[in-house]
């Protein structure tokens with residue numbers, strides 16, 4: 001079966017980049033990305049590519065090449081569904097904030113809305129692809145909605161989880177470690193649908209890296225991959241605390257263990273804590289699933305990864321307070337970085353938010369600089385916590401466009417995101433304009449301790465005892 005038209009529901013961090021690359025590699029397929037958020041669609045259609053709704057290295061060039069050729073962004077969800085042979089569901093699946101499973105389970109209301117709309121509109125057989133990250137067995141719920149509310153047309157459901165990481169999305173999509181496709185391997189129609197998607201990826205991904213499985217394995221593999229990745233970060237962060245007590249250095253420990261080919265060297269950077277929209281949400285979802293099957297030991301095991309992460313963020317802010325003579329009340333603390341990692345404007349679950357909230361509770365004044373995160377976003381993130389009024393947040397925290405201004409007169413600088421540009425700042429100049437003693441709390445192990453200490457800074461790093 002040859003796919004000629006694709007619709008992708010959800011123009012976010014996954015839908016936008018993923019469809020841009022499919023469009024680039026498959027010029028014979030017309031792709032329409034749709035979203036209910038009209039301003040997001042307008043931003044994807046903006047002539048000024050620097051105003052695309054998400055910042056991803058190299059993405060602007062790809063969008064420039066394919067937009068208007070075979071990639072289109074629209075708010076007309078019904079029309080795009082109707083025209084498509086294959087529909088990707090790429091909408092958000094956040095943690096539930098209400099009812100049963102609140103704070104743990106994935107909220108599938110957006111997924112269900114998509115399924116109902118597909119069922120309502122579709123007049124011909126369609127392949128529906130789960131691109132969003134979903135609890136294992138969601139495909140059966142989607143199938144049930146489609147079959148029971150549809151117009152009698154046939155639907156095949158595939159699971160095709162996305163493994164891209166933000167900041168490297170384009171390269172991850174161009175050269176994925178693997179593409180995973182789960183489908184109904186027990187029927188001919190299921191096999192045909194699987195092969196239709198395999199054929200799309202085969203335009204640029206070597207066949208041996210395209211893995212096909214049953215639907216449940218595919219859905220669960222996505223949650224498993226994120227759980228393992230996050231577990232590595234929590235494991236190295238747990239060791240960082242032992243390093244600080246014992247005089248061991250976490251970078252040396254990471255290097256030493258990473259040279260064991262069974263462990264591997266990637267994803268072993270101790271930090272102020274993992275952020276991003278996926279790790280916490282997906283682990284909590286896994287914990288919820290395990291509990292719902294009565295697998296309490298399994299649930300406790302994975303939950304500890306999130307508990308450890310909360311602890312890492314809290315102990316980072318606690319260390320700032322205790323080092324600054326047990327009070328930060330009225331003191332200016334500069335945050336370099338607000339995004340959850342470098343090379344993205346995404347701030348979802350960023351460690352910076354929690355650290356800021358803790359320090360504001362201690363009446364610190366915070367000044368933030370991030371090269372890609374707009375001022376309004378910083379305030380929205382803080383207001384969302386509902387810890388204090390929006391006007392209090394605005395009076396206690398300022399957002400600067402200039403990093404040197406942000407650092408002026410501050411008592412301490414805290415590195416929250418590992419943006420490369422921070423490494424080449426004029427640190428001597430920054431030191432001169434700070435209160436003394438001038439402290440740096442490096443939550444990313446980014447800066448050069450020796451050089452900064454030579455200038456006169458008191459420098460604290462995660463995982464290094466002083």
Ligand SMILES: NC(=O)c1ccc[n+]([C@@H]2O[C@H](COP(=O)([O-])OP(=O)(O)OC[C@H]3O[C@@H](n4cnc5c(N)ncnc54)[C@H](O)[C@@H]3O)[C@@H](O)[C@H]2O)c1
Pocket residue numbers: 009010011012013014015034035036037040077090091092093110113114131132133134162163164165166277278
């Ligand atoms: N962000 C990542 O790096 C990443 C990577 C892999 C997988 N995922 C998974 O992919 C999914 C999407 O993540 P994201 O970061 O792109 O989310 P996002 O919030 O950036 O984008 C989702 C979009 O879907 C739209 N939407 C919601 N309901 C809709 C509906 N009924 N009709 C039309 N549009 C609708 C929203 O308006 C939003 O723009 C999630 O399940 C996530 O776990 C994310």
Ligand SMILES: O=c1ccn([C@@H]2O[C@H](COP(=O)(O)OP(=O)(O)O[C@H]3O[C@H](CO)[C@@H](O)[C@H](O)[C@H]3O)[C@@H](O)[C@H]2O)c(=O)[nH]1
Pocket residue numbers: 133162163164165166167226229233266267268269270271272273274275276277278279340341
């Ligand atoms: O050694 C490390 C590696 C990562 N992090 C932090 O962990 C978080 C997540 O980083 P990363 O995984 O690189 O970015 P994400 O975009 O969240 O990507 C993860 O989540 C996506 C959404 O499911 C998956 O598709 C990706 O495979 C998975 O890496 C960030 O705060 C990083 O700073 C560390 O602290 N130390």
